[in-house]
Amino acid sequence: MKSAVENLNPTRVRLTVEVPFEELKDSLDAAYKKINQQVTVKGFRKGKIPARVIDQRFGRGAVLEEAVNDALPKFYTQAVNEADVNPLGQPEVDITELKDGELLAFTAEVDVRPTVEIPDYSGIEVEVDAVEVTDEDVEKSVEQLRERFASTSPVERAAEDGDVVTIDLQAKVEGEVLEDGVAEGVSYTIGSGELLDGIDDAVKGLEADGEATFTSELKGGSAAGKEAEVTVKVTQVAARELPALDDDFAQMASQFDTLDELKADSRTRLENMKQYDQATQAQERVLDELLKLVEVPIPEKLLEDEVNTRKHNLEHHQLGQMGLDLAKYLEIQGKTEEEFDAETKEAAIKGIKTQFILDELVATEKLNVNQDELTEHLMRRAASSGMSPDQFAKAVVEGGQVPMLVGEVARGKALALVVEAATVKDTNGEVVDLSDEDEEEIAEEVVAAAEGEGETEEKTEA
Template identity: 30%
Template sequence: MKAELIKKEGNKVTFNLTVDNDKFESAVTKAYNKNKGKFNIQGFRKGKAPRKIIEAQYGKEVFYNDAIDIVLPEVYPQAIDQLNIDPIDRPSLDVQEISKDNGLVMVVEVEVKPEFELGAYKGIEISKVDNTVSEEEVELRLQEMVNKNARLVSVEDKAIESGDTAVIDFEGFDNGVAFEGGKGENHNLVIGSNSFIPGFEDQLVGKKVGEEVEVNVTFPEQYHAENLAGKPVVFNVKINDVKVKELPALDDEFAKDTTEFDTLAELRADVRVKAEEETKNRAEAEMRNSIVEKVAENTEVEVPNAMVEHQIDNMIMELNYQLQYQGLNLQQLLEMTGRSIEELRNERRADAERLVKSSLVLEAIAKAEGIDATEEELTAELEKMASMYNMEVEKLKASLRDADLEDIKGQLKIRKTIDFLVENANIA
């Protein structure tokens, strides 16, 4: 194998890649053995035709593409090591020659990580984030606990107000015809939750149990069901019940009944400790993000489009995972919001570019400062992950590919690099 650089323009590298004839011939033989069963040649049983007979009938290049696919995973990594380049995308190949004298000769073009000069990254000035927890914050968290333990109680002869839960039967009509999905019985609707079509809940305010209400609303223009989007419809609604929240008293009994504590004072102290820990972690995360952003701002980088697109792919994949937890999928989100997948990707492009640039700058700082993750640190991280997943460390290791381990080491290296930036920052 021989690799020779032709040119480097911006983030694109072009080079010649030559594979000697013996190695390529070996790959062609492997391609023949892999594919010979696909050929029906008169006079031979299927899969038994000699290579020369198949080549004579279909052309000597019949196995070349598969042979290139066989040899490339071996010679391409050697070539990029030899040329000391760091590809970020799949290469494009242009076969120049295949001959007995010169073997396989290709021109390879690939996008690589950009080269750039680091800006200032030590002594970054940042403000310390306030992480104090007020009494109001503690009280708010306690009230959230009270609300979570509230129970709904039916109230007779009560006019519906915002915050109440109305138990309703409803059926929707478009020009007098009932439409699909527009009917429900004994549905619990929290007034003010805005979970129904805009204007629906407002028209139930002031009504009482037993009343029947004609609710007139218009579906949003971007509604996911095209046959109803933008249409005025009528819902016939019957009020079956009205329920209000009954809140428990915030006292020692509440602490005993809902937590492991015996007194409200103990519960309050625990809530404060947890709030302080959360606030401290959040403040630290904000500070670290602020340092990374300022360091990235100090460096000019031509961010490769391939890396941005890959980052957007990851963001869309993460969004889809989040939607699945809510019982939705990406296509449903697009239909509900009236957006295309390209519009969704473009909305995330600026954030993706910022994340890629920060990643490139942090990698460059790690290289400049000789920061890396040790095997001991990797082992400690795997032990932490194993504990989180309730697995044995060895079983976790066995489930991970080499690429997964390298990714974990990469994350550790970036974390250590940010630690380095924090240690060398001026925090006022």
């Protein structure tokens, strides 16, 4: 076999391949065998039809087509290896010549991973928010805990802000009661904003057995997005009573004996959360600066596929679960379709650049992933997917996705390496020490967010 490679642009090549006909022998034999199993010819047992009879009855062309289809992947892979290129996605193959008994010639155009030059990144400097926990932050945290331990008791008065009302609902669209528009015994806290727009004004001032009608746009169900006439009947009004903020509350709501100990613990937890957020912010901003340093040509077909994948996942998975379509989502976001398309394309470009650059860093820095690191990453991914580790591991192995997970861990390690070399200061001008945080774990999350949760990986592995 002879092959040659032509660079069409920095991200696409054309392979020209010539295969002597004798190298098709195995595929021709396989083609005759396959056709033998599929057809019957009077006078011959199934599977025992001579090749010359198959040629006469079904045509030599059918055999050649089957043989070429069988052989092309093998010869294409051989040409890719000889040319030392990294293909992305599937090639566009064109058979340019097929002479029976003489020659098979074809071309294959395919996107390839571009050459990426990593410059010195040790000079990267970023600024992040300072870790500051105020007394107000602590009081708010304790108040939220206090809300969780609130009790309710029925009252014989009109409903007010903060009350818990038990209500029955009926929704009509164009005068017809919706099949899924009736609910009874719903518990609702006035002012929580957890139900329909307009319901707070409708129920405030009503006593038990009071009724009101209002108009609201439905957020979900069979008529999501439509205006509905909603009738609400209050069956009970209950006042919420908050426990006193004292040592007794601390003992009831936590493992601490005093309110001061509970507040001290709240302050520590808030500091830990803000430190984690600060580390995440540092990783994100360092990644953004790294992306600015490196020029990366983006394969057009890969970008198109990535944009389409992101749009499909949003429309058919995320929005579908919320009962929304893309038009309604854009209306809520206050965006035009053109703005949405531009943002999606920008995010896709960032995801592709992130993967190319960090993969190059993995190679140049010779970063490896050991079994413990892979197992820890698998456990985290399983938790985020809602599956047990065993279920997730089985799905990964059966789907051939182990290399994808290894790539995620390796790119996280690459980003953590860049962050270690960078200078990170907070808004007070103090140098931030991130050594106490799990840099690689946070980096994996930042990389996954930039790449769109691994969507690019699935298309670029080839």
